Amino acid sequence: MKITIAGAGEVGKHLSKVLAFDAHDVTVIDVEEGELSNLSNHLDILTIKGSALSISILLEAKVSDCDLFIAVTHFPEMNVASSVLAKKLGAKKTIARVRDPQLLEEKNIKLFNEIGIDSIIYPQALAAREITKFVQETATREFFDFAEGLLSLYVLKIEEDSPVIGKYLHEIVALQEDLENFRIIMIKRDFSTMIPRGDDVCLPHDILYIISNKKGSKSMLETFGRKKFAVNNIMILGASRTGRATAKNLQNLFDVKLIEVNEARAKIIANELTNVLVINGDGRSTDLLVEEGIRNTDVFIATTGNSETNILSCYLAKSVGVKRTIAEVENFDYIALARDMGIDTVINKKTIAANSIHKYTLGEKTAITSSRYLTETEAQVLEIFIQPGMKITEQQLKFLDFPRGAVIGGVVRGKDAFIPKGNTQIKNSDKVLVFAMSNALNEVKKFFETDK
Template sequence: MRVLVVGAGEVGSNIAASLDDDHHVVVIDTDPDRIDSITYSHDVLAIQGDGTAIGTLREAGIENADLVIASTDIDETNIVICGAAKAVGDPFTIARVKKTNLLRTWEQSTGAFGVDFMVSTNLQTAETIVRIAGLPGAHDVETFAGGLVQMAEFEVEPDSLIAGETVSEADRFESLTFAALLRDDDVIIPRGDTVITAGDAVVVIGSKASVRAFASSLTPEPTLEDAREIVIVGGTDIGYQTARLFEAEGLEPRLVERDPDRARELAEQLPGTLVLESDATDIDFLVREHVDESDIVVSVLESDEKNLLVSLLAKRLGVERTIGIVESGEYVDLFETVGIDIGVNPRLVTSEEITRFTRKRRAENVAMLESDRAEVLEIEIDADSALFESRIQDAIADLPEGVVIGAISRDGDLITPRGETVVHGGDHVVVFVDTVVLDEVTAAL
């Protein structure tokens, strides 16, 4: 497939990196430094030019393009790029936008703007925050099989109950599969005698109840069902969307916004949220409003430094869990080391969503882990699958190392897979796959 990616920033570069192994990727950007960088770092054709210009698109081979991904930092530019691509070719077009209202307009107007698929960075980021907030200690969460199956990734702390245990000893939960251990740069497919060590990232797949029970065993932090107080700092669009999604979960968060006009606007739009007009970096305000009693503080200000400061103040006051936006992807690990429990990078969230969409053509649903080191796929089994009417232990023996069957959905029921389990046609199988063997496994399944 010939793919044109317009915009070689963090989003475009991540998308190009995830697609260049399997597709012919052309990247367009106006910045010569970005073009030089991506030329040396990725196996792509890089062109310096304006992606909204027909001449540049023709130079990139738009007539033969199957997919155009517009991923610049300007919403309107991305929409124009998709329209221009449709004017001179017939590719499938994907536009990245920040403003959620543009997404809503597009959703109400089939084929509007010449965009076939649109991703809102702000909405995707808010959805990621709410998913992560729903499970204590989780760094990544995704649902499959219509919500019947959940996948989550947790980091094992030194004082964790399962640190030093074997997988067999740690497997105390019904309907739960230990899919993998991510240790340093290695993806470990666990066996019963595999020892879980501090610093490992554990990937589990199972029912929501089992994953939640496992999460509770790792940390005393509350789930959303138990949370008494959630404070959102920042009335940005991400802050608004996050509050709206928490309201949809039946919660009543508090939102702190410094600008009086924006605070008034948010109060009118969020009937289930208490909006407070103040500066959240004012520690006297935080104490006065009993923010120390909050279970979760989410910082979504427009400055990484302010998000870090708010998180540090919240932790100092005794808040159990902090989640913060980190716009600079290279700072996520640093911020998580010094103050934020979970750092969410909107650009990475967006690039993963776009990449996930391009890969859903071969699976019902896809989740990517650790910047594409592994994937969790939901696949409907048909007669061409290696799993069709086979016992799992027999089918797995013929597949390469790096595959774990995590769960099976059959007629709305969850089946916890075992070696003797026979997979039937029509089953939805949730499978963990190391990206090293991804192409071979997806072709077989």
């Protein structure tokens, strides 16, 4: 697929890496030569220095032939205008990044469609939606639904007192009454990610990625010694766009406090969010956090514009007994550090935005209906609808030479969802979840190609 990206900022750079790795034909436009040079030196992409509002630059980028035009510059007006121009010049689909949450209203989305913009993304709203979801699922670090909720991916950390430490995976599997309800499909250990086998052992501090159907979620949590807890009090540090959107989502569900250091901004937010207690103060002050009741807080969320502040404040919250901490971390180099410091959940807008946009790059030939890159791993999740002629349907799974760096984690057949075994044979119209390491992705896709 031919893809043009306007903007080589943080989101644009991350998208360029993801899409170039997927072997798309990527062109990046930006006014900053330094950002472009850095990209072209590390990726097999074309870069063009200039404004995305320049018709001559757009023509040089051959947007008339591009399948997808993505505008993610720092300037929302430029994103909208350049997307409209690209569409008029022949781009098949256009996506524009915006910063005004009102633009996400249905009537405004329809207006954008009418002027030639197929989709708009607001990364802060996407991040707030993820945070809201994680707040309500308290037994795991993260979780993601697939196949309309019939299968879910849970992310758990193995603590020092976990009952599964030292156990082989085949021993954990043997504890299940029904082997078709959940499975460990990936382990993050130190700085490496692996697709586990039955003779692998669970170690302290492992991050487990577990796929489960609805019937298996309760027994899965019991197996790994995880319990849900009630959430009443939430404290949010930082009235950034993500922080404001999160507070708005949560204000009618929980008792929410929002701490903002800027007095003028705090007053504006207090008028906007009438069910949120807005406090003007420096959230980096331990005395202020204690005074405002951090010891009685169930979930602490740090969404300032500074990753270091978010990590350190969550670490402080954890040290005084807060059950759940969520930090917005934009620097990829800090994500592993945040995990090691005991931060429960890390939110990264670049990854979230890339996952949202990536669905528009999925070709029809492989019938991939959705995909997700998993933060801090070298893995991707693919949701695939099975069609006639696919190699994956030819034999039982144990007889297929499926890549070792990948696993079929779940199958949806009609209204039933189950974990496949070696003697499972995939059938037409099934929907499968495939977890694949980056180096196995191309081989995996061959099993799901059709002649269409």
